[in-house]
Amino acid sequence: MIKKPETITITVDEDGVAVVSVSGVAGTGCVALTADLLSALGGTAHEQKTEEYHRVTVTAGNLQTVGQ
Amino acid sequence: MSHVTVVKTVVRDLTALEDACRDLGVELVRGQTTYGWYGRSVGDFNAANEATRMGVPVDQLGKCEHAVKVPDSVYEVGVVRLGDDYRLVFDGWGPGERIVETLGSDLKRLGQAYTIRAAQAAMKTCENKGFRPVQVVGRVGEPMQLVYQRG
Numbered sequence: 674m675i676k677k678p679e680t681i682t683i684t685v686d687e688d689g690v691a692v693v694s695v696s697g698v699a700g701t702g703c704v705a706l707t708a709d710l711l712s713a714l715g716g717t718a719h720e721q722k723t724e725e726y727h728r729v730t731v732t733a734g735n736l737q738t739v740g741q
Numbered sequence: 742m743s744h745v746t747v748v749k750t751v752v753r754d755l756t757a758l759e760d761a762c763r764d765l766g767v768e769l770v771r772g773q774t775t776y777g778w779y780g781r782s783v784g785d786f787n788a789a790n791e792a793t794r795m796g797v798p799v800d801q802l803g804k805c806e807h808a809v810k811v812p813d814s815v816y817e818v819g820v821v822r823l824g825d826d827y828r829l830v831f832d833g834w835g836p837g838e839r840i841v842e843t844l845g846s847d848l849k850r851l852g853q854a855y856t857i858r859a860a861q862a863a864m865k866t867c868e869n870k871g872f873r874p875v876q877v878v879g880r881v882g883e884p885m886q887l888v889y890q891r892g
Contacts, residue, residue, distance in 0.1 A: 676892065678890040678891060678892045679872070679890065679891040679892050680888065680889070680890050681864070681867060681872060681888075681889040681890075682886060682887070682888050682889075683860050683864075683886065683887040683888075683889075684884060684885070684886045685853055685856045685857055685860070685884070685885045685886075685887075686853070686884050687849060687853060687882060687883065687884065688749075688849055688852070688853070689749065689750055689849060689852035689853045689855070689856045691856055691860065697892075706867055706870070709863045709866045709867075710860060710863045710864065710866075710867075712753075712863070713753060713754060713757075713859050713860070713862065713863035714751075714856060714859055714860065714863070
């Protein structure tokens, strides 16, 4: 059986919202891989996990929005 | 009139911001401590992201730690420290419309370009662990995708 490559995909929409998807990385390894990325992007993260799939959505800049 | 707003993008990497500015044909000037705007607050702007509502004191309007120069624009974008992060502040009224034309409403083009550059810089950690960039899809103004693989 051919092992699928470990893949990190970062999608950034026109509003600067980033979605980080990690596939093929087992266990908690994906969390460690994306830690620096999340810190750098400076947003809050929404995580979805399955056995071999991990997705984090980062909404850039929603930390300090006031009045919304 | 003055419509000074703080845009959503959180800036933590000035080098990434500098690269993003270069990508869009504008220039980050490090150490420039004022940015061009109307010059006084008229107090007629009630948007949720109006600068003083976002935590910028009135007497700090027009002041910054760094600034972004936009070609053919007398107004500029201020890079202002709010809390632990930098935020982008600008006056979009009148001459500020030139900034909006270049960088998008709420500076979304700059925000997206910055996020891409900041992500690429942060991914160096993963590149040290064997990941390699294999694909960049799209361009600023449309959804973009960065793909890294290992193994």
